[in-house]
Amino acid sequence: MTNRNLENKNILLAVSGSIAAYKAVDVASQLIKQGANVNVAMTEAATKFITPFTFKTLTGNVPFLDMWDINTPSKERHIELAHSADLMIIAPATASTIASLAYGIADDSVSLCALSTEAPRLIAPAMDHQMWNNSATQTNINKLKARGDIIIGPDYGRLASGDFGLGRLSSTEEIVSETKARAGKMYGDLAGKHIVITAGGTREPMDPVRFLGNRSSGKMGYAVAEAARDRGSDVTLISSVSRPLIKGVNIINAETTAEMFQKVQEATKNADALIMAAAVSDFRFKDINKNKIKNKDNDMDVSLTPNPDIIASIKGDIIKIAFAAEINDMEKFALQKLKSKKVDFIIANDVSNPAIGFNSDNNKVVIFSNTGDQINLPLMPKIDVGHEILNSLKKRF
Ligand code: PMT
Secondary structure: OOOOOOOOOEEEEEEOOOHHHHHHHHHHHHHHHOOOEEEEEEOHHHHHHOOHHHHHHHHOOOOEOOOOOOOOOOOOHHHHHHHHOOEEEEEEEOHHHHHHHHHOOOOOHHHHHHHHOOOOEEEEEOOOHHHHHOHHHHHHHHHHHHOOOEEOOOEEEEOOOOOEEEEEOOOHHHHHHHHHHHHHHHHOOOOOOEEEEEEOEOOEEOOOOOEEOOOOOOHHHHHHHHHHHHOOOEEEEEEOOOOOOOOOEEEEEOOOHHHHHHHHHHHHHHOOEEEEOOEOOOEEEOOOOOOOOOOOOOOOOOOEEEOOOHHHHOOOOOEEEEEEEEOOOHHHHHHHHHHHOOOOEEEEEEOOOOOOOOOOOEEOEEEEEOOOOEEEOOOEEHHHHHHHHHHHHHOOO
16 A cells, blocks of 8 residues: 555544443554554543443553552553544543533543543434434534544434434444545645545436536545545545545535536636546537437437546646547557646546456556656555546646
8 A cells, every 4th residue: 555644643542421422443444444543532431332442452452440559551542642642533422521521521531531532522412312412412512613633423323212313423424534545734744735536427418318428437436535645635626426535535526528628627726736537528419408418219420529638728727637548559649648638647547448447446557747758657456546646746746
């Protein structure tokens, strides 16, 4: 893996007493997979739902439970944990933990650490919907937000009470994704850069129900966007497809080439780079039928007209990266596009191979630059391809 922005980061995971406490185990596990060193603080109530031993086994660190424990390995464990933390996550955060945080009360292991740390705090509430909607909780949450804490969720769904409402702990993916977004802003090598990325295949309508399209799933563009987010950039993702949202990425929908053209023009006005992973339709229908075209027994002729070239139309002080989707003579066609579109880099990929092209999780690309450099990359996950592209881009900043 080329870049893991939580690698070697100290994360203090604070767990308070909710039935959702068991989900904190998964959060710890995913953070460790991202290379983080995880320390856990648990309230006494949390230990009723999940054992400290689970966290010790998983993280390799003894959880901090009791500020009065005579056998504690250090004198002031909460100070040590609070000071060494790069980020603190409180998940699940109960209504009473949130109240303690809002009022600066430090009477258990979680609130002690929270009050002592200068690290950014990410708070993922979990409680019954009445408790969440109570004005006391809402006032406390607003206080925490105003002080700069990041509140993740809660989600809507079935609660432990059997009721449906807002109060479910956000998913592990969401908590980890928000953590990575925050870490990117703090430590990312592309922090302060605005990168516009496109994803998916554009759709050219023929009538209200039919369109001319292609097989692009958007996975490549979304992977580049996630990599750029992890490295701290401000990311605008212009996408023709619906995929799971990426925390911290500004996603703008554009279905047709004309829409994508307009959205890219607007978004690149203050951007440092444009990366076009979208499979843009070179043609659109000359005439779009207002009504659904009826079934007939005879042949039908349709007229297509060329679409504008989006990336070629973007001028000014911006680094431009195009993709070349080829099925034969990849190098020859990619180099032609590099020149004709006047881009800084072109990322060539063979879309005839189902293992690496449309809709696959992996890709195998060649990066050609306008200065004559060529990087042949091996097969790798699309997120890693994204990081490799950003490595090349970074050298131009
Ligand atoms: O989305 P996935 O399923 O993950 O698949 C990824 C992918 C195969 C779509 C991706 O890796 C890829 O190759 N994207 C570019 C597809 C494409 O349109 O290639 P092209 O060779 O036709 O176009 C060259 C470049 O010009 C592209 O960057 C394209 O976005 C851009 N272009 C094309 C036409 C047009 N009118 N305007 C453009 O800006």
